[in-house]
Amino acid sequence: xxGTLEARFRVRRGEFVLDAELVLAPGTxxxxxxxxxxxxxxxxxxxxxVTPLSAGRIVLDxxxxxxxxxxxxxxxxxxxxxxxxxxxxxxxLTVQDNVAFGLRTAGAPKAEAREQARTAxxxxxxxxxxxxxxxxxxxxxxxxxxxxxxxxxxxALLLLDEPLAAIDAELRPALRGTIRGVxxxxxxxxxxxxxxxxxxxxxxxxxxxxxxxxxxxxxxLGVLRAxxxxxxxxxxxxxxxxxxxxxx
Amino acid sequence: xxxxAARRSLECAAVLGLLAVAVTGCAEQRSATPGSPASSSPSTxxxxxxxxxxxxxxxxxxxxxxxxxxFESAHPGTTVRFSFGGxxxxxxxxxxxxxxDVFAAASTATMATVTDARLTSAAPVTIARNxxxxxxxxxxxxxxxxxxxxxxxxxxVVVCDPQVPCGSAARxxxxxxxxxxxxxxxxxDVTGVLTKVETGDADAGLVYRTDVLAAGSxxxxxxxxxxxxxxxxxxxxxxxxxxxxxxxxxxxxYVVQRGAADLxxxxxxxxx
Amino acid sequence: xxxxxxxxxxxLAGPLVALLVRAPWDRLGELLAGPVVLPAxxxxxxxxxxxxxxxxxxxxxxxxxxxxxxxxxxxxxxVARAVVATPLVLPPVVGGIALLMLLSRTGLLGQPLxxxxxxxxxxxxxxxxxxxxxxxxxxxxxxxEGALRGVDPRFAVAAAxxxxxxxxxxMHVTLPLAAPGLAAGAVLSFARALGEFGATITFAGSLPGVxxxxxxxxxxxLTSDPGAAIAIAxxxxxxxxxxxxxxxERWLTGLRA
Numbered sequence: 001x002x003g004t005l006e007a008r009f010r011v012r013r014g015e016f017v018l019d020a021e022l023v024l025a026p027g028t029x030x031x032x033x034x035x036x037x038x039x040x041x042x043x044x045x046x047x048x049x050v051t052p053l054s055a056g057r058i059v060l061d062x063x064x065x066x067x068x069x070x071x072x073x074x075x076x077x078x079x080x081x082x083x084x085x086x087x088x089x090x091x092x093l094t095v096q097d098n099v100a101f102g103l104r105t106a107g108a109p110k111a112e113a114r115e116q117a118r119t120a121x122x123x124x125x126x127x128x129x130x131x132x133x134x135x136x137x138x139x140x141x142x143x144x145x146x147x148x149x150x151x152x153x154x155x156a157l158l159l160l161d162e163p164l165a166a167i168d169a170e171l172r173p174a175l176r177g178t179i180r181g182v183x184x185x186x187x188x189x190x191x192x193x194x195x196x197x198x199x200x201x202x203x204x205x206x207x208x209x210x211x212x213x214x215x216x217x218x219x220x221l222g223v224l225r226a227x228x229x230x231x232x233x234x235x236x237x238x239x240x241x242x243x244x245x246x247x248x
Numbered sequence: 249x250x251x252x253a254a255r256r257s258l259e260c261a262a263v264l265g266l267l268a269v270a271v272t273g274c275a276e277q278r279s280a281t282p283g284s285p286a287s288s289s290p291s292t293x294x295x296x297x298x299x300x301x302x303x304x305x306x307x308x309x310x311x312x313x314x315x316x317x318x319f320e321s322a323h324p325g326t327t328v329r330f331s332f333g334g335x336x337x338x339x340x341x342x343x344x345x346x347x348x349d350v351f352a353a354a355s356t357a358t359m360a361t362v363t364d365a366r367l368t369s370a371a372p373v374t375i376a377r378n379x380x381x382x383x384x385x386x387x388x389x390x391x392x393x394x395x396x397x398x399x400x401x402x403x404x405v406v407v408c409d410p411q412v413p414c415g416s417a418a419r420x421x422x423x424x425x426x427x428x429x430x431x432x433x434x435x436x437d438v439t440g441v442l443t444k445v446e447t448g449d450a451d452a453g454l455v456y457r458t459d460v461l462a463a464g465s466x467x468x469x470x471x472x473x474x475x476x477x478x479x480x481x482x483x484x485x486x487x488x489x490x491x492x493x494x495x496x497x498x499x500x501x502y503v504v505q506r507g508a509a510d511l512x513x514x515x516x517x518x519x520x
Numbered sequence: 521x522x523x524x525x526x527x528x529x530x531x532l533a534g535p536l537v538a539l540l541v542r543a544p545w546d547r548l549g550e551l552l553a554g555p556v557v558l559p560a561x562x563x564x565x566x567x568x569x570x571x572x573x574x575x576x577x578x579x580x581x582x583x584x585x586x587x588x589x590x591x592x593x594x595x596x597x598x599v600a601r602a603v604v605a606t607p608l609v610l611p612p613v614v615g616g617i618a619l620l621m622l623l624s625r626t627g628l629l630g631q632p633l634x635x636x637x638x639x640x641x642x643x644x645x646x647x648x649x650x651x652x653x654x655x656x657x658x659x660x661x662x663x664x665e666g667a668l669r670g671v672d673p674r675f676a677v678a679a680a681x682x683x684x685x686x687x688x689x690x691m692h693v694t695l696p697l698a699a700p701g702l703a704a705g706a707v708l709s710f711a712r713a714l715g716e717f718g719a720t721i722t723f724a725g726s727l728p729g730v731x732x733x734x735x736x737x738x739x740x741x742l743t744s745d746p747g748a749a750i751a752i753a754x755x756x757x758x759x760x761x762x763x764x765x766x767x768x769e770r771w772l773t774g775l776r777a
Contacts, residue, residue, distance in 0.1 A: 048677075048680075048681050049680075049681075050677050050680065050681075074680070075677075075680035075681050076680050076681075076682075076683045076684055076685050077683075078681075080681065081681060082677070082678070082681040084674055084677070084678060086674065088672070088674045088675055088677070088678040090675060090678075090679075090693055090697075091697065092696045092697060092699075101679070101682050101684070101692075102682035102683050105682060105683035105684045105685075105688060106683055146678075149682065150681070150682070153682065153683060336742075336744070337742070340742070404640060404643060406643075406725065409726065409740045411740055411741065411744035411745070412740075431727065432643040432725060432727060432730075433643050433724075433725025433726050433727050433731060434725075434726050434727060434728075434732070434740070435721075435725065435726060436721060436726065436736075436739055436740050440721065440722070440725075440726075443620075443722070444642065444725065447620050447621075447624040447625070447626055447627070447642075448624060448625045448626035449620070449624045449625045449626075449630075449640065449642040449643070450643075
C-alpha cells in the first residue's frame with residue numbers, strides 16, 4: 001500500500017486563502033466536500049503541483065513534494081494522478097494514444113506504451129474505443145478513459161475532481177459503481193472532490209468538509225452526521241446546500 | 249508598331265495609370281476642375297495666373313522648386329506644384345491621362361513616349377544635360393578607382409536598371425569603356441543606388457553627377473571619362489492636357505530662358 | 521447599406537477584375553517562361569518558402585512567450601505586442617530602411633558582422649528572405665498566439681500530471697491543438713512574403729535570379745514591358761486567391777479535427 005500523505009499548507013490566490021490539512025493513511029479514500037468556492041479544487045491543484053504553496057509543505061510516502069520555503073517538485077515529477085471534472089482527453093489523439101501518453105512520458109517506447117494502453121483499456125472494458133477520438137465517446141466513457149489514463153502511471157495518490165458532475169444524473173449510479181471498483185483495487189490513496197454527498201458515501205472512507213478555505217470538520221461520514229460541529233456541515237450532509245456561491 | 253500592339257500597350261498604360269493614380273491618391277489633389285479659381289485663366293489680362301502641376305524627374309527636385317519660387321514672385325497669383333518621380337513612371341501616368349500641365353523628363357526617349365502620344369502642346373526643349381559619375385562612400389572602402397572596378401565580382405557595385413534612364417545611360421557608359429560590369433543590384437531608380445552607397449553596402453554606384461553634388465559629404469564622386477559620350481538630356485514641354493495652357497507655357501519658357509544658372513550650380517551640363 | 525457595400529465590393533474586386541480582363545492571355549505562357557518572369561517566379565517561391573520556415577521556427581516560440589505573458593507588467597505586454605505588430609502597419613519601404621540600419625555594412629549588427637566575418641547581407645538572397653520574414657512574422661505570431669490562447673489550459677494541466685515536461689506539453693499537446701492557427705499563420709506569412717516589395721527593393725536590391733523577386737520585377741518592368749508586369753501581377757493575384765481559398769479549407773478542417 002502506498003499513498004501516505006502529510007499535507008499542511010496554505011495557498012493564496014488574490015483575496016482567497018486556503019488553509020488545508022490533509023493527512024492520509026496508505027490506501028485510504030478521502031472525500032472533500034463543500035460549496036463552490038470552498039477551495040476544493042485549489043487543494044487538488046496544490047497537491048498536483050499545478051499551484052505553488054504560499055506556506056506549509058506536502059510530503060507523500062516520505063518524499064517532500066512541495067515546501068514553500070525549501071523546494072518544489074513540478075507536477076510531471078510527482079507520483080500523483082489527476083482526473084479533471086471535464087476529463088480533458090487530448091482531442092487530437094486517439095483513446096489509445098491518450099492512455100499511452102503518460103507511459104511515453106515515463107520513457108516507454110511507443111509500441112510498448114500503446115500495447116500497455118490497449119491492455120489497460122481492455123481490462124476496464126473500454127477495448128472497443130481504442131481507435132476512437134475523444135469526440136466520439138460519451139461523457140461516461142470519457143470519464144472512465146481519463147481514469148485509466150491516470151491509473152496506468154501507477155500513482156501513489158489519485159486526485160479526482162468532481163468525477164461525476166458532468167455525467168447525466170441517471171448514469172451516475174453506474175459510473176459511481178465503476179469508480180468504486182477501481183478505487184477498491186487501487187493500492188494508493190485517493191482524494192475525491194465532490195459537492196454530492198452520494199459520491200462521498202459511495203466512494204470514501206472519510207470525509208473532510210471545507211468552507212471558505214478552512215476545514216470545518218473531518219471524520220467518517222457517520223461521525224459527521226451524528227456529531228456535526230458546524231450547522232453548515234449538517235446542512236451539507238443533508239444535501240440542503242446546493243451549489244451556492246462561486247469562486248476558486 | 250502594329251495596331252493591335254499599339255492598342256495593347258495603350259490598354260496596358262491605361263491600367264497602369266489607373267493603378268498609379270489610385271495608389272498615390274494624386275487624382276484628387278491634381279484634378280483642376282474647369283471653372284475653379286485655381287485653374288481658371290486670368291481675367292485681368294496682366295499675364296498668367298492660377299495653379300499648374302509639373303511632373304518632373306527626381307533629379308530635378310532641388311532646382312525646379314527654386315526656379316518656381318522665382319517664377320511665382322515674378323508672376324504674383326501663380327502657384328507651381330510638383331510631382332517628382334522616375335521619369336518613366338511619370339510618363340506612363342501622363343499617357344494614361346493624369347491631369348498634368350508640364351513634364352520635365354530625364355531622357356529624350358522618355359519624353360518621346362509623351363510626344364508620340366501627341367500629348368505635348370509645344371516641342372520639347374532640352375534645358376540641361378547630365379552625366380554619370382561613380383559614387384563611393386567617403387572613405388572609399390572598396391578602393392574604387394574607375395569603371396574597371398565594376399567588373400570585379402569581389403566588389404559590391406550597384407547601378408540603375410537598364411529599363412530606366414540612368415540605367416540605360418550606365419549601360420552605354422560600360423559599352424563605351426568596354427567593361428563587362430557585374431552589378432550586385434539593378435535599382436529601380438537613382439535614389440536606390442545612392443542609398444546603397446550612402447549606407448556603405450555598395451562599394452560603388454553609378455549615379456548622376458548632380459546626385460553626387462546633392463548628397464554632399466555622404467558620398468564621394470569619381471568622374472568617368474566615358475560619361476561625356478553618354479550624357480542624358482532633360483527635355484521640358486507643356487502638355488496639351490493642361491487647363492491653364494498660358495501658365496504652363498509661361499513656366500516652361502521661364503525655365504528654358506532663366507534656368508541655366510541654377511541648373512549649372514546643381515551640377516548639370518548646359519543643353520549643348 | 522446596400523450602395524456603399526456595392527461600392528466597397530467594386531473597390532476590392534474591380535482592380536482585380538480589370539487586371540484579369542486586360543491581361544495579355546494570348547502571350548501569358550510566353551511571358552511567364554520568358555527571361556524576366558521565370559527567374560523571378562522561381563526566386564519568389566523559393567524565398568517565400570524559406571521565409572515561411574524562418575517565420576515558423578522563430579515565430580512559434582515568440583507566440584508561445586506572448587501567449588504566456590499574462591503575468592508580465594501590462595506596459596511590457598503592450599509594448600511587446602505593438603513591436604510584433606509594427607511591420608503590419610509600417611510602410612514596407614520603412615521596414616527596408618530599418619533593416620538597412622540594422623544589417624547594412626555600416627549597420628548596428630551589420631558592421632560587426634562585416635568586420636569580424638566579412639559577411640555582407642544586402643544584395644544576397646538571404647537579404648530577401650530576411651525582408652520577407654520581417655514582413656510575414658507578425659501574421660504568424662499573432663495567429664499562433666491567438667490559437668495558443670484559445671487552447672483550454674486544462675489540457676496542459678492534464679499533460680503535466682501525466683508526466684509531460686513543459687516542453688513536451690507544448691510540443692505534443694498545446695501546439696497540435698493550435699495547429700489550425702499555425703497553418704493559417706504560415707499560409708498568411710507565405711502570401712505576405714510572396715508579395716513583399718518595399719523592404720526587398722530597399723534592403724536587398726534587385727538582381728535577376730538573386731534578389732529580383734516577382735513584385736520587384738513587376739515594378740521595374742512596368743514602364744518598359746507592361747505585358748511582363750501584368751503577367752507577374754496575374755500570377756500574384758492567382759496565388760493570393762488560391763492561398764486564401766486554401767486557408768479557408770484549412771480553417772475548416774482544423775476546426776473539424
